[in-house]
Amino acid sequence: MSLRYALLGALADSPRTGYALLKHFEQSLAYAWPASHSQIYPELARLLEAGLIEQTGTGARGSKTYAITEDGLEDVRRWLRGTEPDRRVRSEAALKTFFLWLLEPDEAASQLEHERGYWSGVLGEFRRIEEEPTGDDKKSRAFRIALEGGIRTVEARLEWLDAALAEVRSPEWAARDD
Amino acid sequence: MSLRYALLGALADSPRTGYALLKHFEQSLAYAWPASHSQIYPELARLLEAGLIEQTGTGARGSKTYAITEDGLEDVRRWLRGTEPDRRVRSEAALKTFFLWLLEPDEAASQLEHERGYWSGVLGEFRRIEEEPTGDDKKSRAFRIALEGGIRTVEARLEWLDAALAEVRSPEWAARDD
DNA sequence: GCACACATGTAAGTTGTTACATGATTAC
């Protein structure tokens, strides 16, 4: 149901076309709930069917503009207030960490270095977004709070990767062969 | 394919029964790759079929003990070394943050407080695990590195939640009504 | 004897991914 509410939340901000929603998912929402066009378009059709959104216009190249309805707004508010979020985390990278001992020390180190490179790129991207001027309305503030969460998470991961790298590079790590 | 390698990795440590693997997933691996018994048992059957694991014994109450084969060990090492991890993050809580502006200030604050309560419990659990004595072999060290990653992530989240709470409780947040 | 944890499995439904498919407008 999360995709449903991600769409409703985005439309609560302002009416958008399916394509604009797709782009929005590729950009900011990608870090919270990635979704592809093959998921978004059918879900929009279902939301329309359910009366939670309505089509308010048709643009160039067959684009369709959707707006949230009163029912939709109620629904997304109910979701925000009432439902316990699913807090399970799936992370292939974290999984790999458990099995780092299966690799040669230098292989383990290069895995972690690669990981550090990736997340340091993400941090740069987040910092770039942070620099962009925005309003100081509630929407912008909420966005900045979310962004701040991303930045802190990535920073913590980078610090951890440095510590992990120091450990797998230590003589103690290399020495043990069990 | 991650579940497959999670199972192979766990069996690379030592032979285990399906049920023991299930418990292992409920405990430490739950924070990296949650899986239920309805996923684990069929996947074990497939791994057996593929010759990546073998059944080495039968225990009480029909339990089956599996061990990783040479092929399996090769496969999990190839996965560890060669494949780019899927780094996409799905977080309902992060998603909700984007839409915090749809709630009344006190509702937004109580959401964040609730979230802080949850993660502070997880941190306590992680710290408890951290205190447990372990060996200093490679496996234990890799586990501790993974645990350290979890702790740092949760700590960063808690710090962020405090900052976010301060913001939604500020007069500037309450004042704006747009 | 009965509850609980152990132990394994299948089935139906939902969600998400990758691939297939098509057409319109803009920039060069």
Added chain:
DNA sequence: GTAATCATGTAACAACTTACATGTGTGC
């Protein structure tokens, strides 16, 4: 004209969840 981006959709498959289903040993 032709490549890129805009714009929407469907279909097959894989992964995951929830519910159904069954039987065994242990502790009280």
